[in-house]
Amino acid sequence: MSAKTHGILFAGVGGQGVLLGAEITALAAVHSGYDVKQTEVHGVSQRGGSVETHVRFGSKVWSPIVTPGKTDVVVGLEKLEALRFAHYAHPKDGIILVNDHEIVPGSVKNAEDIYPHDAIDRMREIGCLVLPMEASRVARDLGDGRMANVVMLGAMATFLPITEEAWIETLNRRIPEKYRESNLKAFMAGHALASVMEERPSVRA
C-alpha cells in the first residue's frame, strides 16, 4: 500500500458521469484500505456546465481538494474541460488523460467558432504526459457512448496503486445489474488501451 497521498481531478460536462467516476475511484481506494476523501459538485453546475471533482487517498488524508500544479492525474472527459483543469497536473510527474471528444458549450455566443479544437496540443505546454484517448468512440462501439467515463476509469486505473480486484469489486457493487456487464467491458477496454500506450510510466507507489 502506498504511503504518499494520491490526488486525482476529474473534469467534464454536467451529465457525463464525472461524479460517478470519482465515486467509483474513491470506493475502490477504500476497498484497498486507504484513507479517502472526495469532493462533489451539486446544484446549478450539474446542468450541462463545467464539473470537477477531486479524489485523494493515502495513509492519512487531510484536505479533500487537490492543488494546482501538484495533482497526480487529471482525467478530462471532454477536451475543453481537460484544458480548463490541465494546470492542476504536476508539470513533471503528472498525467493528463483526456477523452478526445468535443462538446461545444450551448450557452456561449459563437461557441462553435471559438472552441479550442487544439486543446490537446495546448495542454502539452504544461510539460507533463498528456494521453489522449478515444473513450467516447470506444464506449459507443460497446453500445453506449455514455460509458466513456468508465472507459477513462479503466485507463486511469493502470496508473494508480489500487488493485484490479478492488476496481472490479467496486464496479460490481456500484453499477446496477442491468448495466454491469457492459460497464465492466468498458472498464477493461480502457484498461487495455492505456496498458499498451507508449511512454507510459510505471505505477508510482
Add this chain to the structure above:
Amino acid sequence: MKTELMLGNRALARGAWEAGVEFAAGYPGTPSTEILETLAHFPEVRSQWSANEKVAFEEGMGAAIGGIRVLVTMKHVGLNVAADPFMVFPYAGTNAGFVLVSADDPGMHSSQNEQDNRYLARMAKVPILEPSDAQECKDFVGLGLQLSEEFQTPVMLRTTTRLAHHKGLVSLGERESVPQKEFVPDPRRFSVPIYRRILRPQVEARLDRLREYAETTPVNRLEEGTGEIGVVTSGIAYQYVKEILPEASVLRLGMTYPLPANLLRDFCARHETVYVIEEGEPFIEEFIQTLGITNLVGKERFGVIGEYSPGRLAQAMGMEDSAVTELEAMPRPPMFCIGCGHRTVFSGLRQLKVTVAGDIGCYTMGALPPYEASHTTFNMGASIGTAIGLEQAGHERVVSIIGDSTFIHAGLPALVDAVYNGSNLTLLILDNSTTGMTGGQPHPASGSSLTGEQAPKLNLEQLCRATGVEHVQVADTWDRKAVLGAIRKALAHNGPSVVISEGPCVRLPEMRQREIIPYYVDEELCTQCDACFKVWCPAITRTDDGFPVIEAADCTACTVCAQVCPVDAMYPFAQETLPLA
C-alpha cells in the same frame, strides 16, 4: 466499528438519526438538500419539506418545545427567511434539543451571495458548532442536541459547501433512545411578548455559562506542534492547515460562538505570530482583536472572498514560488437540460422583447445566451415585487417569471399584493411539479411528500384565481404556440394576469423512466434551413454534410424541434426504444 465513505450532508443526517431526532424539516437549498433527503430513509424520524424555511423553523420550534429532538436544515440565505423566529426563539429557549443546520456557500457555487451566517447566530445569541470533516458532521449533531438541552438554547451547526459536499470515512453508531420531555406551559417563557423583558437578562446569563463551557469543551482542541507558528482555525480550513503546516501548533475551534477568551489569550501569548484561518468573514479574528491581541495574521493576508484551499493558503503564506498559470479556456456556463420545458418560454419571451423580472431556480439561465431574456434576479420570490416596482418606475410590458416551488415559498404574498395594489403584472409560473434546481424535491403542488407518500396537491390555478387574478391561463410548456399565445394574451389583458406553463421537469424519475420514441432527422426532407438549431437543444448537432442530427439516446421526445421544422423533416422514429438512464 463499521465505517462508511459518506457525504458530509449524509453524515449530518446519520448523526441526527443516531442522536434520537424525531422530527426534521427544511426547504431545499444547495448545499443543504441531501440532509433531509437522507433522513427520509430513516422511518424513526418524521422528515418533511416545508413550504419555506421560516415555516420549517417554526415547526421545529414547536416540536422542540413539545418535547422531541429536532433538526432543521436550510442554505445560508434560507436563514434570512427564517430570521424572524430565529431571533426570538432563544429568549424562551428550547425544551428538547433543537439544532439548526445553516449551510453557507463560500465561493457561491450555487448561490446569489456569500453570507457568513455566524453573524446571524451571534445576533440571535445562539451558540455555533463548526465541524471540520464528515465524521464531525455526524458527531456534532449529537453534541449540538446535548448542548441545546443542557443550556436550553437552539444551536446552530454551520457547514460550508466543501464540508457538506465532500466525502470522508465515518464510523457509524446506533440510534440513541431519548424520552420525550414534558411540555409545561409557561406564559412568561412562551406566551406573552412583554415578559420577554424578564427573559432578556437570562439570555445574557446563558451566554456567560456557554462562554465557560467554550473554555473546556473537547471540540475546542489544542494540538501542540513543534514550530513557532500558531494557527487558530475552524471548519474545513482546519484540514487545509494540517495539510500545509503539519508542524504548526493548532487551536482548532469546533465551537465558534461564544468564543473561549482565556484559551485564545493563552494560545496567542505563546506564539510570536498567530495565523487566524477561517472561511468567510473575520468572525474569530475580530473577537481576538477585541481582547487587545495584535500578533495576528488573518483576513488581510488570506482574504474574505471565496473558498479557501491548501494552494491558496500556501501561496498567501509565501510558501510557493509562483502561482500556477491556468491555460486559457472559454467558459461553459450551465444550460437548460435536453427537453427542458423552460426553453419554449424563454424563446417566446425573447421574441416578445419584454422586460423580465426573474427569480431563483434553473430559469435564471434564461438570462444567458442564446435567450438573454431575463433581466433581474435577486432572491426567492423577488420576481413579483421587482416587477411591480419596475412598473411604478414607468416600465411597461414587464413580466415576472417564477417556478412553482419558489412561488409557493415566497411568491404568493407578492401576488396578493399585486392584486391589492392594482398592478398590471403579468406573472409566468413555470410549473414543473418539483423543486428543479436542487435536484427535484417535491413541494405542496407536487402531489407527493419528501418520503414519497402521496400528498394533497395544491392547485396553483385555483390559488391564483383566489387572490383575485381574473385572467389565469394554463399552457402545455412544450407547445410553443400555446405558450407564446398565452403570454401575448396575458400582456394584452388590463389588470394582473397569470400564465402557468405546465410540464414535469425532465429529470424527474417518471420522465426519465418513461418509454419514448426519440426524434429523427429525415435527410431526404431536410432543406438545411437551420430552424431546428434555433431551439438550442444540446441533443441536436450537425453532421459533416451540414444536416442536423439528433442523439437518440439523449432525445426526450419533447417535440419542440419538430414544431419549428417547416418541412416536417423531424419525426419520431423507433430504431430501438431506450429508457433514459
